[in-house]
Amino acid sequence: GCGAKDNKTNASGGSEPNKPAAAAELTGTVSASGSTALQPLVSKAAQDFMAKNPKVTVNVTGGGSGTGVKNVADGVSDIGNSDVEADAQYKDSLKDNIVVIAPFALIVNKASVGIDNLTKAQAADIFMGKITNWKDVGGKDLKITVVHRPDSSGSRKLVKQIVLDNKDFTKDGVTQDTSKTVAEAVGSTEGSVGYVDVPYIKGNDKIKALKMDGVEYSADNIKSGKYPLYGIEHMYTKKDKESPAVKAFIEFIMSKEFLGKPEVTDLGFLPADLIKK
Amino acid sequence: MALIQIEKLNLYYSEFHALKNIRMDIQEKSITAFIGPSGCGKSTLLRTLNRMNDTIKGVRIEGSVAISGKNIYESGAGVETLRKNVGMVFQQPNPFPKSIYDNVAYGPRIHGTTRKAELDEIVEKSLRSAALWDEVKDYLKKSAYGLSGGQQQRLCIARALAVSPQILLMDEPTSALDPISTLKIEELIQELKDNYTIVIVTHNMQQAARVSSQTAFFLNGEVVEFADTVKLFSNPEDQRTEDYITGRFG
Amino acid sequence: MALIQIEKLNLYYSEFHALKNIRMDIQEKSITAFIGPSGCGKSTLLRTLNRMNDTIKGVRIEGSVAISGKNIYESGAGVETLRKNVGMVFQQPNPFPKSIYDNVAYGPRIHGTTRKAELDEIVEKSLRSAALWDEVKDYLKKSAYGLSGGQQQRLCIARALAVSPQILLMDEPTSALDPISTLKIEELIQELKDNYTIVIVTHNMQQAARVSSQTAFFLNGEVVEFADTVKLFSNPEDQRTEDYITGRFG
Amino acid sequence: MQKSMQMDAAVQPDALDRWTRRQKWKDDAMRWVFVGSSVLVTLIIFSIIGFVGYQGSLTFRDVSPAEFFFSTDWSPSSEQPRYGALAFLYSTLLLTLLSVVLAVPLALSGAVFMAKIAPKWMREILRPAADLFVGIPSVVYGLIGLTIIVPALGRWFGGIGYGILPAAIILAVMILPTIMSISEDTLRALPKRLEEASMALGATRWQTIWRVLLPAARSGIMTAIILGMGRAIGETMAVFMVIGNSPKIPSSLLDSTTVLTTAIVKDMANTFYGTAWNNALYLMALLLLVISLSLILGIRMFAKRSELK
Amino acid sequence: MKWNNLTNRLATVYFWAIGISIIAILAWFLYQILEPGLPHLSWKFITGMPQELTAGGGVGPHLFNSFYILLLSMLFSLPIGIGAGIYLTIYAKKNKFTDLVRISVEALSSVPSIVFGLFGALIFVNWMGWKFSILGGAATLALLNLPILVRVTEESLSTVPSSYWSASLALGSTRWQGIRRVLLPAAMPGLITGITLVAGRALGETAILIYTAGTSVSRFFPDFDPMAMGETLAVHLWYVGGSSLAPDAKQIAQGSAALLVIVVLVFNLLIAIPSRILQKKLSGNK
Ligand SMILES: Nc1ncnc2c1ncn2[C@@H]1O[C@H](COP(=O)(O)OP(=O)(O)OP(=O)(O)O)[C@@H](O)[C@H]1O
Ligand SMILES: Nc1ncnc2c1ncn2[C@@H]1O[C@H](COP(=O)(O)OP(=O)(O)OP(=O)(O)O)[C@@H](O)[C@H]1O
Ligand SMILES: [Mg+2]
Ligand SMILES: [Mg+2]
């Protein structure tokens, strides 16, 4: 029932000049690759989208943000998922679709640390290796272990920008590949601290998210500018070469219909228009 | 005209001069024995007759070997055709890990015989010629490895006969066998003489004396003496031959 | 008293009854030859004398073998001590992939000799006894695999002598060798007789006749006849022995 | 030549001649297939080296070789990016060495056990079990390392438990079956007469194994170790999960550090193609290739030299 | 003498201890994998489709892809690997080209799989335009298999007694006839063992496939289209452990690990049994 209606919307939304605006059924293949942080969301969207448009196949794969962007530029994928802005060399050829906002949080090992708030300055000192014991920030007498994301990850870049004012992280500590493994490592290591995007906080009862300067992450606090730690998720496409199916898919991801689904809302991604400048 | 004519044959393993200026004529349907101490070149000469030396790296050959008047090192007929015509039996029995039947049928098959009836006939005939048929006729599908050493060697002879060669080369065919099997093979060789030209290498002078009509005595890559077996053993011309056959060697 | 006394010896490979009720006395410093067709049990009996059969699974032994009056299957001295006393030389020369020196020194070393000077002396003496010293004295550090077959076999004899055994078992020690090397080994055996008790298995009746003082003729796991070599070959008591030695077997 | 071919045709039925010619044709064709396969294998390795080498060499447009090879400062995302890979190189060598040192004695003893001592039924279980372990994905090894070995080491020795030691333990288990199986095959393939010769001289089983069998199997054992080592050097996923991945020279076996493989995967996917950072990762891949190849050739040469002339 | 006996006895004890510890280590690992995973294995899990954010996802397409990629990669690597192995054992003369091939095989076997992954991504995914696909994954995996196959072929062929080869040539066979009818059949048991090893490694490989076959599966199951994306079971395990947001991700990971081990085991058995029968038959039921 609702499928037919939606198709019409998509087709009329497309501004392809050589395509008649008739309500043709969408066909074709859409492939997306890139950011692993974004992959669960995009995969979920792909499943729902394919259910609505049975003649479209959407393939989603990871590979990392850098790979994703390169893949669109090379024509390997239609969409490049990235949680960082693309390199300057791609500015001209790629179209930047900002699809969602991903809040981040600082997390600590729940059982051992004994605090639930850090000021931005304290957090910066911990990540730069200047504070190495929790008692210096009001916690237990316990050595701090920092769990990082890789240098090239969007999450790390974000924390570096917002929390560390672009100074360098300490080289001590442990690096984990993905947000999920960071959450797990923090959960299993005494005295550890890390940073992840919020979808990975829930469902792990050995970690806890810290407030920053006394502010908890939430849609409202982000909207009002009180909570600074969030990333912008991009889905790059090739400028002026997007097929109707690709356009429809990106619109679908950004739609209330999809983002409003309970299991998606639950994840904690926020709609892109939340912080429209 | 002799069936095999060897002319001014020299063979080198890289630097090593293994055969020196060999001349020899071998008549059709005769048995010729090669004797001599180890390393004197008996096997090497035998293997030039079916070009098995081709498979060894660094071998260089000069001179000519003619079979039925054609130099086998020049003819365009190809080494496969030559080897089909010149069968070979090795020192160690070397059946394939296949059934008795498949061992004998191997040669005909690779040369294009595929009809079952025809193969059956060839297998039976070859096994009969090798005096093995009665012992194995009920176990043709069994692996050849179930046979005793002497039986295996006769199987290898049957396998060689199955492609109907004209010449049969045997390199110490009994040296791995017990005396009784040896005796059987020697009898077999005598019977085969009627249809095949046979060249046999042996360490055993008694054997040479028993089976062959001509004998060649080798030393350091040269043929010291080549004569009728009876003559060579009873009245050798060369002193070295005499020393060797009387065991006074060295 | 005889050095080796074999009494009512029966040996089974699992089900198979390979030696049947063997009795035999072997005198000190004699050479005894075992002859007989393949599979009759010559090697098996030889290997009971130094308990090499122990290494084969499923072997069962009844009866007794006594050396110097002590049953080797009961004595507490251990199989290593026995084997040190009863050396063995195999059909195929089987040197270790080590230098000539290390091959000969192997035995003394495992039995606890470590002093270089002592080892040097043993190595030289053993190689001299095996008539190999002059040929290899300048290449002691070279690999044993560089030697010819006959030299390798003499090296194996030297290796066996290096632990000064009392008895030397030889299982067809020349069957892989050419006549000249064979002759050398036979001469060597004759010389060794003065110091060692030797038991030799051979396929070659001439060899048995040439080297041994006693000969035992085996058939199907039994000793058909055991007598002075000269007597056994010239005037055998058993018809089967006569048939075998005159080649009229079967 | 012309003449002899005609004579042949006269002697043999036409059909057979055609058969022979066809077989010869096939023989020639197959020879080219085999040569072609070999050429292909060679081409592949050269294009891999070429590709990795070219991409890697671009690094030197932005980074001096001295910095890359001799500095331990790896901070590619800082304002003043530094690309020193020495720490990775150091840890790679240390990790490989340690895992081989852990695995080899165990694997060789196991091989001797299986080839010479174990009863048949035990071998029949152990051998397929060992083969099975080659097929367990490295992620699974990593998972076990992360959830069991790292916390246990942390408990026993204090600290967080990440570092070269847990990685080496995991790698040792991963390469153990390979080394064991190949060494066992080699031992088993030794001619029985060597063992007989030794036993007949009164050697005990242990003396025979130690003084004759193991030396005689040396070249096969070398191959086994090389193969195991190759796998240890190249392993990525399992190591990533337990080694900690700090870009520095570790102060102990239980200190977080990074090896070349994990340094590559960590950032390869998220850096942009053509940047100095990305090129440096390719250069590390080249380095990895060169190291494992030269280790292998080195050991081969050493083995050959120590063999008897 | 006493001393010798003592060391011998100690050595025997030592080897038994080592043998048992190795078994214990292997068994402990197996237990750690199977114990948490087995309860999660059900028909629905083994044949079901994956779920992204909700619980109850299966691994049907992944299992299928594992075998599909394995099969295709064997299709590429077997002829070339065996071909090069045959070249090296039978045809190779002592010359520069042979040395080059040998060193190449050696070098290829020392290439870390991550490097193969990068290479495959560039050549197959990008240049050949195969994108992330089963085909691209299989082709890259074939590169990983190649050197092992060459070596296995060389080794199995060299254990075939040379007397078979001379016997065949002496009967007038061409080399190819001898290879096909005598050498390869006689080397078959060794080849099969080698192939099982290779297959086990391929089934467990992740680093290569992440960059070439992708980390998602086709919407159809089974999908024989080689151009479809082909996340395998091992890669899925990696993805689920590292990124999935499904609430039962942990169980899925444990189940996949157990399933993978069982698959490799079954695969080994399926191949080992016929190969043993073959071996018995060849060696003449003695
Ligand atoms: N493939 C080879 N490469 C180099 N030299 C070889 C090769 N084969 C044989 N020779 C040498 O050529 C000589 C003749 O060898 P050949 O095998 O013909 O001797 P033979 O008379 O058959 O000896 P035997 O009775 O031991 O079989 C020997 O000195 C041997 O070392
Ligand atoms: N390990 C074994 N297991 C079972 N049977 C065996 C074993 N070794 C030998 N036999 C059998 O025992 C019998 C005697 O073997 P043995 O080796 O003693 O014979 P032989 O007289 O030395 O023969 P040859 O002259 O061939 O060496 C043979 O029938 C043989 O098949
Ligand atoms: Mg010869
Ligand atoms: Mg014997």
Ligand SMILES: O=P([O-])([O-])[O-]
């Ligand atoms: O999403 P990231 O993996 O780049 O942090």
